[in-house]
Each structure stands twice: as C-alpha cells, then as structure tokens.
Amino acid sequence: MKNPLNKRFVRELKSDFGKYIVLFVFIVAMIAIVSGFQVAGNSMIKAYEESFEKYNIEDGNFELTAKADEELISKIEENDVTIYENFYLEEETTLGTTMRIFKNREEVNRACLMSGEFPVADNEIAIDRIHANKNELEIGDTIIVSGKELKISGLVALTDYSALYQSPTDTMFDTKMFGVGVMTEEGFEIIGDDRLHFSYSWRYEERPVDDIEAKKMSDELMGSLLQCTMLENYIPAYNNQAIQFTGDDMGRDKLIFGGFLYLVVAIIAFIFAITTSNTITKESTVIGTLRASGYSKGELIRHYLAMPMLVTLIAAVVGNILGYTVMEDFAADMYYNSYCLTTYEILWNAKAFVSTTVIPLVIMFLINFLILVRKFKLSPLRFIRRDLSRKKNKKAFKLNTKISIMKRFRLRIIFQNMPNYITIVFGVLLANVIMIFGLAFPALLKNHSEKLSDNMLSQYQYILKMPSETDNESAEAFTAYSLKTLEIRGFTEQVSLFGVVDDSKYIDVDFEKNTVFISSAYSEKYDVQAGDTITLKEEFEDKEYKFKVKGVYDYSIGIAVFMAQEELNTLFGYEEGYFNGYFSNEEITDIDDELIATVITKDDMDKLSRQLMDSMGNMMGLFFVVGILMFMLIIYLLSKIVIEKNSQSISMVKILGYDNKEINKLYIVTTAIVVIASLIITMPLLDSVMAVLLEYMFFMYSGWMTYYVPMSQYVLVVVAGIASYAVIAFLQMQKVKKIPMEDALKTVE
Amino acid sequence: MFLEISGIKKHFGEGDSRVDVLKGIDLQIEKGEICVLLGPSGSGKSTLLNIIGGIDDADSGYISINGEKTADMNEKSLTKYRRKHLGYIFQMYNLIPNLNIKENIEVGAYLSDNPLDVDEILKTLGLYEHRHKLPNQLSGGQQQRCAIGRAIVKNPDILLCDEPTGALDYNTSKDILKLIEDVNKKYGNTVIMVTHNDAIKNMADRVVKLRDGVIRKNYLNDEKIAAMDLDW
Numbered sequence: 001m002k003n004p005l006n007k008r009f010v011r012e013l014k015s016d017f018g019k020y021i022v023l024f025v026f027i028v029a030m031i032a033i034v035s036g037f038q039v040a041g042n043s044m045i046k047a048y049e050e051s052f053e054k055y056n057i058e059d060g061n062f063e064l065t066a067k068a069d070e071e072l073i074s075k076i077e078e079n080d081v082t083i084y085e086n087f088y089l090e091e092e093t094t095l096g097t098t099m100r101i102f103k104n105r106e107e108v109n110r111a112c113l114m115s116g117e118f119p120v121a122d123n124e125i126a127i128d129r130i131h132a133n134k135n136e137l138e139i140g141d142t143i144i145v146s147g148k149e150l151k152i153s154g155l156v157a158l159t160d161y162s163a164l165y166q167s168p169t170d171t172m173f174d175t176k177m178f179g180v181g182v183m184t185e186e187g188f189e190i191i192g193d194d195r196l197h198f199s200y201s202w203r204y205e206e207r208p209v210d211d212i213e214a215k216k217m218s219d220e221l222m223g224s225l226l227q228c229t230m231l232e233n234y235i236p237a238y239n240n241q242a243i244q245f246t247g248d249d250m251g252r253d254k255l256i257f258g259g260f261l262y263l264v265v266a267i268i269a270f271i272f273a274i275t276t277s278n279t280i281t282k283e284s285t286v287i288g289t290l291r292a293s294g295y296s297k298g299e300l301i302r303h304y305l306a307m308p309m310l311v312t313l314i315a316a317v318v319g320n321i322l323g324y325t326v327m328e329d330f331a332a333d334m335y336y337n338s339y340c341l342t343t344y345e346i347l348w349n350a351k352a353f354v355s356t357t358v359i360p361l362v363i364m365f366l367i368n369f370l371i372l373v374r375k376f377k378l379s380p381l382r383f384i385r386r387d388l389s390r391k392k393n394k395k396a397f398k399l400n401t402k403i404s405i406m407k408r409f410r411l412r413i414i415f416q417n418m419p420n421y422i423t424i425v426f427g428v429l430l431a432n433v434i435m436i437f438g439l440a441f442p443a444l445l446k447n448h449s450e451k452l453s454d455n456m457l458s459q460y461q462y463i464l465k466m467p468s469e470t471d472n473e474s475a476e477a478f479t480a481y482s483l484k485t486l487e488i489r490g491f492t493e494q495v496s497l498f499g500v501v502d503d504s505k506y507i508d509v510d511f512e513k514n515t516v517f518i519s520s521a522y523s524e525k526y527d528v529q530a531g532d533t534i535t536l537k538e539e540f541e542d543k544e545y546k547f548k549v550k551g552v553y554d555y556s557i558g559i560a561v562f563m564a565q566e567e568l569n570t571l572f573g574y575e576e577g578y579f580n581g582y583f584s585n586e587e588i589t590d591i592d593d594e595l596i597a598t599v600i601t602k603d604d605m606d607k608l609s610r611q612l613m614d615s616m617g618n619m620m621g622l623f624f625v626v627g628i629l630m631f632m633l634i635i636y637l638l639s640k641i642v643i644e645k646n647s648q649s650i651s652m653v654k655i656l657g658y659d660n661k662e663i664n665k666l667y668i669v670t671t672a673i674v675v676i677a678s679l680i681i682t683m684p685l686l687d688s689v690m691a692v693l694l695e696y697m698f699f700m701y702s703g704w705m706t707y708y709v710p711m712s713q714y715v716l717v718v719v720a721g722i723a724s725y726a727v728i729a730f731l732q733m734q735k736v737k738k739i740p741m742e743d744a745l746k747t748v749e
Numbered sequence: 750m751f752l753e754i755s756g757i758k759k760h761f762g763e764g765d766s767r768v769d770v771l772k773g774i775d776l777q778i779e780k781g782e783i784c785v786l787l788g789p790s791g792s793g794k795s796t797l798l799n800i801i802g803g804i805d806d807a808d809s810g811y812i813s814i815n816g817e818k819t820a821d822m823n824e825k826s827l828t829k830y831r832r833k834h835l836g837y838i839f840q841m842y843n844l845i846p847n848l849n850i851k852e853n854i855e856v857g858a859y860l861s862d863n864p865l866d867v868d869e870i871l872k873t874l875g876l877y878e879h880r881h882k883l884p885n886q887l888s889g890g891q892q893q894r895c896a897i898g899r900a901i902v903k904n905p906d907i908l909l910c911d912e913p914t915g916a917l918d919y920n921t922s923k924d925i926l927k928l929i930e931d932v933n934k935k936y937g938n939t940v941i942m943v944t945h946n947d948a949i950k951n952m953a954d955r956v957v958k959l960r961d962g963v964i965r966k967n968y969l970n971d972e973k974i975a976a977m978d979l980d981w
C-alpha cells in the first residue's frame with residue numbers, strides 16, 4: 001500500500017501555492033539561464049573546435065616585405081608545411097573604421113556565410129557579421145573603402161578572426177572599429193595592390209597534437225624562415241588571439257554561471273529547509289502521534305523531503321527544456337554579439353545536465369536531509385508535547401527593561417527568527433553581488449577609460465621597425481622588448497619591457513643596476529612588490545630572465561617593466577645606443593610611415609573597456625534585473641515565513657487591541673530593520689567579494705583594470721534594495737491585515 | 750445598564766451544513782458583576798463571548814457597552830473598543846512564546862494610558878521570580894496567571910474568560926478562580942466567564958445557562974460562595 005501521507009502533497013501545494021510557484025519559477029529561470037549558456041557555449045565551442053578542420057584554419061601566418069617567389073615558397077614548404085597566399089589590404093572606411101580585406105579564400109581560413117551571398121561582382125564585399133552589426137550595416141548597404149563604393153553582398157564569419165583582434169599584441173579585440181571582409185579576386189585587385197600585406201598562412205602536413213608540439217614545430221619553422229627571408233610578422237595559431245581567444249573566453253563564462261547557480265540553489269534549499277522546519281513545528285503533535293503509531297523516522301523524513309526534491313526536479317526538467325530552446329537562443333545571441341562565430345548545431349551536453357540537474361538536486365537533498373535528520377532525532381513524546389527545543393531549559397536572555405516594550409518585542413522577533421534573518425543576510429549579499437555586478441561594470445569601465453588619459457606614458461608611443469631619428473623635441477627614444485609571463489592558472493601574457501634613458505621626461509624613476517621597476521598594473525595583477533623577483537620568458541624560446549623589482553611605477557593600464565636602456569640593450573644583445581621606439585606628447589611627422597611598426601594612442605588603450613562594454617553590456621542589465629528579483633524573492637519568502645510562524649501571536653495581539661499599524665511596527669518593521677541593516681553591513685563584504693570576483697575575471701584578459709566601484713553604485717544598490725523591500729513590505733502588510741483573530745482561538749500553543 | 754446584549758443571532762455554514770449557533774440572545778449585565786455562561790459543547794457560549802469581545806460578528810442584534818454599540822463600529826473602532834474596554838483570558842493562555850513573562854504582561858500594559866504597575870501585578874500573581882522566563886518554562890497554572898496579568902494590567906472594564914481553567918488541575922483551577930475573584934473585587938471589572946464546569950456557577954453573581962443557542966436560564970445567584978470554597 002502506498003504511503004497515505006503522499007496524498008498531502010497536492011493539498012500542500014494548493015495551500016501554499018504562492019510560495020511554491022515563486023520558488024519553482026526562480027529555480028526554473030536560474031537553470032534555464034545556466035543550461036542555455038552551457039548548451040549554447042558548448043555547442044558553439046564544439047563548432048569552433050571543428051571549424052579548424054572544417055574551414056581549414058591555418059596553423060599560423062607570417063608576413064614578408066614583398067611577395068615570395070615560387071622558389072622561396074618551395075623552400076619553405078620543405079619544412080613539411082603547405083603555404084597559402086593570404087594577402088590583405090587594410091583600409092580606412094568613411095565610417096572611421098578599419099577594414100581588413102582578403103580575397104575570398106577557398107583553400108585556407110575559409111569563410112562561413114552567415115547570411116546573404118558571397119561577393120560575385122567586383123564592387124561587392126561580404127563583411128564580418130558582428131562588425132556590420134556594431135556599425136548598423138546591413139546587406140545591400142554600401143561602404144566606401146579607399147574611395148571606392150562597395151556593396152555588402154553578405155555577412156560572414158572569417159574563421160581566422162573569431163575574435164576581431166587587429167594585432168596579436170592588442171589588449172583587446174574591437175568589433176566596432178576593426179572589421180574584416182572578403183571580395184572577389186578581381187575586386188580585391190582593383191582596390192589596389194600597392195598597399196598589399198604579403199601575408200602567408202601555413203598548415204603542417206602532420207598537425208601538432210598539442211600546443212607544446214605546436215610551439216616546437218613553430219619554432220623550427222621560424223628558424224628555417226629566418227634563414228631564407230626577412231620576416232615582418234610571425235604568429236603561430238596557438239598564439240594568435242584572433243583565433244584562440246574565443247575558445248578560451250567561452251570556457252570562462254561557464255565557471256561563473258555554474259558557481260552562481262549553486263549559490264542560488266543553496267539559498268533556495270535553505271528557504272525550503274526553514275519552511276519545512278516550521279511545518280514540522282506546526283505539525284509536531286501529529287508527527288509525534290504518527291511516530292508513536294509506528295511510522296519510522298525514515299518514512300517521515302522522506303515525506304518532508306519529497307516536496308523540495310519534487311519541486312527542484314520538475315524545475316530542473318522545465319529549466320532544461322527552456323535552456324535548450326529559448327535561453328539557448330538568447331545565450332547564442334550574446335556569444336554572437338561578441339565573437340565572429342560560425343554556424344553551429346545544438347548538441348546534448350552531459351556536463352550541463354550534471355551541473356543544472358544533478359548538482360542542484362544533490363545540494364537540495366543534502367541541506368534538507370541534514371536539517372530533517374537533526375529535527376527527527378527527538379523522541380515521539382517530545383513531538384507530542386511540542387517540546388522541540390534542543391536546549392533544555394532554554395532561558396530567555398535578559399533585555400534591559402529601560403528599552404521600550406515595542407523595541408524589546410522587535411528584538412525578540414529577531415532572535416526568534418535568527419535562521420531566517422541569517423539567510424536574509426546571505427541572500428541579500430548574494431543578490432547585491434549580482435546587482436552591483438550589473439551596476440559596477442559600466443562604472444568600472446568608465447573609470448578605466450578616464451584613467452587612460454592621465455596614465456598614458458606619453459600621448460604617442462611609437463614602435464619602430466628600425467632606429468630612425470626625429471627632430472621632434474618632444475620625442476624621447478626608448479628600447480622596447482617583449483617577454484611573456486610564466487604560466488599562472490593556465491594563462492600567460494605579454495609583458496612590455498621599456499629600456500628608458502636616464503633622466504627621462506616620461507618615466508620618472510631612478511634606476512639602479514640589476515633592478516627594474518614594474519607598472520602598478522603588473523604589481524596589482526600578479527601581486528608583486530618591491531624587493532620581489534619576477535621571472536619572464538622569451539615568447540618563442542624557453543629562455544628565462546629574472547628581474548629584481550626595485551619599485552612600482554604608477555602605470556595602471558599596462559603590464560610593463562621599466563629598466564635602464566643600456567641595461568636592456570646589453571641584456572638582449574642590442575648595440576650601445578640602440579633604440580626602437582619613441583615616447584612623445586606630439587605626433588611625430590618626420591619619420592617615414594614605412595619605418596613605423598605601431599603607434600599607440602589613447603584610443604588603442606581604450607579598446608579593452610569598449611569591447612568589454614560592447615560584449616557584456618546586455619548581460620549587465622540582465623544581472624541587475626536578476627539581482628533585484630533574487631533580492632525580492634528571498635526577502636518575500638523569508639518574511640512570509642516570519643509572519644506565518646507568528647500568525648497566532650499576531651492574532652493574539654489583535655485581540656488585545658493592537659491596531660494594524662502597531663502590528664506592522666512589530667513584525668514588518670523588524671524585517672525592514674534586518675533588511676536595511678543587511679544592505680548596509682554587507683557593503684564592505686560586497687566590496688571585497690566584488691574585488692575578488694572582478695580581479696579573477698580580469699586576470700584572464702591581457703592587461704589590467706584596477707578595481708574601482710564608485711560609492712554611488714553602492715548607494716544605488718541600497719536604494720534599489722530599500723525600494724524592492726517597500727514592495728515586499730506592502731504585500732506582507734496585506735498578509736498581516738488578513739490574519740484572523742480566530743487564529744488565536746484555534747490552535748494550542 | 751453597563752452591558753446590553755440584544756437579539757444576537759449567529760450561524761455557521763450554509764445549506765445542509767448550516768448551524769444556527771445563537772438564535773437570539775438577550776442579556777443584560779451590571780458593572781462589576783461576575784457572570785458565568787454555562788452550557789454543554791456546541792451551546793454557543795464561546796461564540797457569544799467572541800461576539801462580545803468584538804472578534805466575531807453577529808448576524809443580527811447588537812452589543813452595547815455604556816451605550817456604545819459594537820455593530821456600528823468599523824474595524825478601527827472595534828480595535829479601540831477592545832483596547833479600551835476588554836481583557837481576554839483563554840483556556841490555552843495564548844502567551845507570546847518569544848517574550849518572557851514580564852514582557853507578555855507589558856504587551857498588555859502598552860495598550861493603556863494608565864496601566865497598573867507591572868511589577869506589582871507580577872508579585873500579586875506570584876510570578877515575580879519567574880518574570881525573565883519564557884512561557885514554555887512555566888507550568889500551565891503559572892502561564893494562566895501570566896495571561897490574567899496581561900489581561901488586567903490595562904485595567905479593562907470587562908474581563909472575558911474563555912474556559913480559563915479548562916486545561917488545569919483541580920487545585921490550580923481553584924487558585925486561578927480565586928485570582929479572578931480577587932481582581933474583580935480589587936479593580937471592580939465585570940467578569941464574563943465561559944465554562945462547562947457547573948460548580949463554577951457558585952462563585953458568580955449572575956448565572957446564564959445556554960443550550961442549542963438559546964438562554965435556558967438567567968438568574969442572579971443569591972448563594973454566592975468564595976472561589977476557594979468551590980468543590981467539584
């Protein structure tokens with residue numbers, strides 16, 4: 001015979017439908033979001049990984065100063081590689097953007113057509129979908145490149161530009177200001193061949209199995225290349241952010257979303273546990289009687305455990321269905337908003353199933369099971385006598401009688417409902433983290449952007465292909481060199497070394513022999529201080545260098561090391577007096593463009609904040625809304641429990657003659673005090689949590705962004721919290737009003 | 750007349766399940782009287798007490814205290830009415846579990862502009878030593894004393910007692926009844942007490958017997974005895 005107690009489930013559901021539906025909807029929403037992101041992310045990563053073979057993505061590319069003849073190509077191909085022409089033009093458009101144009105490549109780095117058609121006519125171009133989107137360009141529109149009108153025939157994803165990095169050394173890609181496109185061979189030639197970049201892609205005949213082997217093979221190839229030609233540029237695919245960044249970044253999101261889901265489920269599990277615990281208190285005589293009649297602890301634990309588990313299970317199923325359908329589209333749109341990904345198919349994701357179904361169920365089970373086991377340790381007699389207090393002879397602690405009775409009453413309510421209020425504190429913290437994440441991010445980026453102007457080493461930073469003199473008085477020569485950090489958490493990044501002249505106008509430090517200064521960004525990101533020793537390595541070799549840090553130089557926007565120029569020249573084998581760059585506060589006009597490798601201005605430094613805002617802007621709004629909803633849900637459910645738990649007392653004070661205003665002062669104001677106190681006391685903690693969270697997030701990006709959230713954003717969170725609570729308080733006041741006085745007559749204490 | 754109950758009717762349920770609990774109650778009680786409402790279960794005595802207490806509505810009829818009719822009152826005025834005139838004592842005490850004994854009494858004192866001295870009441874009730882304890886640390890009798898303290902601290906005109914000894918043993922019941930009697934003598938409150946213990950009628954000034962929603966007997970008790978002399 002089935003346990004007759006099971007018949008209560010439907011009735012329980014009906015009697016507390018509001019609570020269950022709110023919890024159900026919230027779990028569904030959370031699981032749908034996480035499942036959607038994981039499924040879309042996983043399917044897209046899979047498509048991205050498969051694209052290497054499907055679209056024949058290069059194993060690397062190099063650029064020569066002139067077109068290679070067949071003899072040279074044959075010589076290079078002796079290294080068991082196939083070489084493909086990958087010439088491109090880089091032109092300014094009338095929109096102020098830079099467009100890198102290729103011939104529509106059919107052998108290597110093939111383009112994926114997302115919509116429209118590949119170009120057929122000479123005046124047609126298919127451009128990157130996301131770049132078009134950011135510049136509000138559509139199929140049929142015209143763009144003007146080098147004075148020539150080009151009609152957009154289609155939108156594409158170029159597989160060697162899944163992240164639109166203009167240069168591998170860029171801090172961040174820039175989908176708005178930099179775009180790529182393909183034209184017909186004839187159209188490409190008409191645009192102009194005098195400014196061609198002679199870029200070549202290579203693919204190994206036998207592909208490397210991993211990055212280590214890829215690096216070894218790439219080093220060997222570079223060695224061979226240097227023996228037979230001069231290289232303008234050399235970038236193996238494993239090191240090319242334009243190819244690799246997307247895969248790395250999409251993996252990061254999963255970790256953040258997963259952790260977020262588990263926290264939410266844990267809080268909901270606590271809410272369930274508190275509710276169940278109150279139900280047990282309410283039904284204690286019945287439980288005692290059932291236990292006395294022969295029902296086992298296990299049967300009753302299973303009974304009270306069933307509802308939370310059932311709600312979570314159904315929510316997980318519904319959440320996953322929504323995750324694979326509605327949210328998957330939403331998540332895919334967000335990824336498509338940042339990355340130039342190819343088309344993909346939705347794949348079943350076992351990991352997503354585990355993280356969105358199995359783990360939430362396990363969390364829900366464990367929290368509720370442990371609390372129920374603890375509760376059911378008491379004897380049946382204790383249940384019958386309603387003596388559920390675990391502490392014998394628990395005394396009410398004394399409160400100063402000079403405090404008014406209303407205040408003491410409120411304090412007693414807080415002590416009585418401590419588990420609820422502690423959960424409120426944690427819930428408020430979590431909701432605030434989500435809210436402040438949505439609010440702080442734009443402020444943080446704005447601050448970073450503003451800092452750039454103040455913190456640039458100079459208004460212009462020129463990197464030269466070879467030493468070239470200038471008459472510009474503002475210019476100060478330096479030697480630039482690039483090394484890489486050792487791997488930390490699977491991440492390495494480029495470090496700019498600046499060899500600076502004595503008494504520099506731009507870098508105000510006194511160097512000592514065998515010591516360096518590091519930028520404040522380096523210091524913050526890698527937690528390096530004066531007196532420490534840092535180890536950096538050559539980008540394409542295993543050679544390592546150790547540097548003793550003398551001090552930290554206030555430069556918060558780049559990962560840089562500053563040392564005496566002569567020392568740098570000696571260390572890296574340059575001649576005395578060698579330099580390859582200029583700091584300047586004025587534009588240098590007397591150096592031939594051909595001799596300038598790069599000019600770095602504020603705008604280049606601004607890319608990181610612009611791209612982060614562009615790609616994450618939508619998500620920030622979502623975070624803020626989810627934060628507010630989470631806040632309201634937690635406060636609503638827990639304050640509802642407080643009211644329900646005290647309904648008999650509320651009924652009694654009504655009989656005594658307390659009016660609704662006075663009762664609200666006791667029961668609603670108390671929760672209000674806890675909520676407002678939670679909002680305020682969690683602020684310093686919130687600040688620390690945010691600092692850790694954002695620092696963890698930014699660590700994975702090249703460069704650094706100093707953590708900064710203005711006080712105004714915290715104030716806004718408090719105001720949003722209070723406003724949200726006002727809505728909840730209003731609902732609870734209605735609930736208090738509806739508690740009938742007869743309640744005091746019905747049940748026994 | 751201090752308390753006038755006129756034509757009170759009340760029913761619960763509809764159709765086949767309709768029960769007429771009170772079928773037209775007329776009763777007049779003088780100030781300072783101890784009035785005992787007697788009757789078996791389902792006779793309507795608790796319902797009548799709740800209507801007097803303003804925590805339940807009558808279908809028709811009215812309650813009037815010093816000329817103030819409860820039927821004319823809105824929710825706010827009813828709250829004021831309870832606050833100003835009534836003190837309630839229940840069978841199961843209905844103390845607020847998370848307040849200590851003194852605080853439970855102070856909850857009552859808060860409602861009055863001129864409350865009685867809380868510490869003095871605690872001493873009178875024999876609860877002073879237990880004032881910092883929570884209700885569940887006290888015996889049933891002590892809890893009922895506390896409930897009486899909470900009811901009388903605001904010195905109400907009427908003390909409504911719904912089976913105040915229903916959950917207590919013989920000796921404790923007599924102690925509680927004596928306390929109610931002492932309060933009545935000391936403060937002159939009108940006491941309306943619902944009970945199905947027939948012996949308690951002997952301590953009353955007025956005895957009202959109800960059965961099936963109607964008053965069967967209503968008489969002044971000429972042979973009133975002290976609560977401590979009651980026997981059952």
